[in-house]
Amino acid sequence: MEIQWRWLPNLWSWFVVCLLGIMSTPLCAQDEFAKELEQLAVKCEELGLRQQAEITRAWIVADRPDQQVFYPFQNIDHYKPAVNAPQLQKYWYERFSDIRKGEAERLYQQACQLTEDLPQAYRLLHRVLHENHRHLGARKILGYSDSTVLQLRPRTAKAKKAMPVTGWRSGEYFTIKTTHFEISTNASAADGVRLAKELEQMYSVWQQAFVEFWCDTAGLKKRIAGENGVLYNRRVHSVILFDEVQSYQHFFQQRGIPNQNSSGFYNANSKTSYLHPGKLQSNPWVHEVAHQLFYELGPALQNVGSEQNIWAIEGIAIYMESLQNFDRYVTLGGFESGRLQYGRYNALVNQFHYPLDRFVELGNQELTSHPDIAPLYSQCSGLAHFLMDGNNGKYRDSFFELLRKIYTKTDSAGSLAQLTRTSLEQLSREYHEFLLISDQDLDRLRPGTKLKVFCAARGDVTDKGLARLKAYPELTWLDATGCPITDESIPLFRSLPNLVEVTLDGSGVTDATVRVLAELKNLEQLDLANTQITDQAIGYLAGKPGLEVLFLTNTSVTDKVASDLETMVNLIILDLAGTRMSDAVVEKVKSSLTKLK
Structure with missing residues (x-):
């Protein structure tokens, strides 16, 4: 039905009356906010505003027990209609903004009452600005005046003097300045500006996540009370x-x-982070800048972590790499965090666990020169994620206190157990429980999550849960070791064309799944150990030139697959232990594959 625009004022009145008329039942404030948004979404659907209905329903960010959500300050009006947009869309936005302004004021009053939990008050004030970025009270407390907001924007200039440390001459590089960073770069100005924006966002997230570490809470308390601080x-x-x-x-x-092959480097002596654009598309640079912020906004004592607890310094920097930007909010942590997948893999598949009583004793030199440095770093990552987000953040405050002790050089190898009031043995058990995931976890994945690697090893993940990964065609590594999945996951594998490495050890897949996997053009590593595959599966893989690693351990393949295996000329690793193949045939196959190690 065509809407007569001359009736729009009356239509808007009816629109609002309908919304207000069903709010008579008392609700808790958060529930009322959600209900108001849902009522607005329903009305949008009735009026044919489907996109606005979707925006309204998706506005509230779901809480997760294993992940933190932060709201970096953004001086923008999200989803504001264009000047020439239809009037109904403008009416929707007016009501949408009013509902959020009401929620902002409620959150502001709540924050001002949190005098005994000032870090939470600081975070809550950022939520206020997420709902209403013009809220004067919150902006004043947090220091977001009009002038400071302007300073957050990158300012670019051609350098007018040489930079001795790099050898760059005047005019050969740019200087990009923001409120908290000065970037010198011989890359393009656009690259520098992009990095500057990402650094400022990361800075805001770091400040909210670690209020206890850098903030003078007495000053914050004064500001909340309306005083200068x-x-x-x-x-x-x-x-x-x-x-x-x-x-x-x-x-x-x-x-x-x-360290020339590193993704970045922070030099504490010069107080400078050195980065390169090859790693700016992902988050490794966050690692180095996290080191920089902890060091430079703390006491700046030399050689922290040199004698013990280097794991915590590296672990928290790796945790910061889990930062994911969802445009209007940012998350840290989560079972899907990229580096956590390797922690899960090494602990649950490779059974690597460096005893915690020795782990906490490692200093910087011992860690960086250790022959098991890669799995040790994955344990740093896993343990930091656990202490930050495991059991709904049960140990988070204790971990913060440990970091304070480390950066003031008042820590000891016994600090972790002392501060958590938990034995290292118990922490180890809880850590391993934390690593296990289920279908319920996969159901919590947020739309828009970036996911390239995923390890579900030993978890209670079924075909139904794994199907959630269809939304991530960029996935390159999938490990479902020991998971109760079957050939019901064939549609999933068909939807993941970029898979390079697949591990199905101990799963319930059969030849039918292998037939689909054989069609993956980028497949290089395949683990079918302890599955129900037969000789037919190897026939599907015959002649696959890209395959470099193949595990057939404890399967029922026989000598009949020898000729098919010999066509996989680029195999580097082939495990045939526990198969039905004779020793003589196994030896013949391996001798014909010249690249095997």
Whole structure:
């Protein structure tokens, strides 16, 4: 039905009356906010505003027990209609904004009453600005005046003097300045500006996540009370961004520093982070800048973690790499965090667990020179995720206190057990329980999550839960070791064309699944150990040139597959232990595959 625009004022009145008329039942404030939004969404559907209904329903960000949500300040009006948008859309936005302004005021009053939990008050005030970025009270407390908001924007200039540390001459590089960072780069100005924006966002998230670490809570308390107070001694952090990986590597080679293959490097002596664009598409640079913030906004004592507890310093920086940007909010942590997958894999598949009583004793030199450095780093990652988010953040405050002790050099190898009031043996058990996931966890994945690697090993993940991964065609590694999945997951594998590595050890898949996996063009590693496959499965894989690793351990394949295996000429690893193949045939196959290790 065509709407007569001359009736729109009356229509809007009816629109509002309908919304207000069903709010008579008393509700708790948060439930009332959700109900008001749902009522608005229903009315939008009745009026044919489907997109606005979807936006309204998706506005409230769901809580998760294993993940934190933060709201970096953004001086924008989300979803504001264009000037020439239909009038109904403008009416929707007016009501949408009014509902959120009401919620902002409620949250503001709640924050002002949290005098005994000032870190939570600080975080809550950012939620206020998420609902109403013009809220004067919240902006004043947090220091977001019009002038400081302008300073958050990157300001770019061609350098007018040489930079001795890099050898860049005047005019050969750019300087990009924001409120908290100064970036020098011989890359493009656009690259520098993009990094500056990401750094400011990361800075806001770091501040909200670790209020206890940097904030003068007495100053925050004064501000909440309407008095003047200083939150912290602001400083500008130095970052050097090289134009390409080779320039970065050459810089460190010249100085004899053996970290030229790293994703970034923070030098505590010069208080500078060195980065390169090869890693700016993901989050490894966050790792180095996290080190920088903890060090420079803390006591800045030399050689922290040199004697013990280096795991916590590295672990919390890896935890920061889990940062995911969902446009109007950011998350940290979560069972799907990229680096946590390797922690889960090494602990539950490789059965790697460095005893905690020895783990906490490791200093920086011992960790970086350890022959098991890769799995040790994955344990740093896993343990940090556990202490931050396990059991609904049960140990988070204790972990914060441990970090404070480490950065003030008042820690000991016994600090973790002392601060958590839990034995290391008990922490180890709880950590392993934390690593296990289920279908319920997969149901919590947020729309828009970036997921390239995923390990569900030993978890209670079924075909139904795994099907949630259809939304992530960019996935390159999937490990379902020991999971009760079957050939019902064939549609999933068909939807993941970029898979490079698949592990199905101990699952219930059969030849039918292998037939689909054989069609994956990028497949390089396949683990079918302890499955019900037969000789037919190997026939599907015959002649696959990209396959480099194949595990057939404890399967029923026989000598008949020898000729098919010999066509996989690029195999580097082939495990035939526990199969029905004779020793002589196994030896013949392996001798014909010249690349086997």
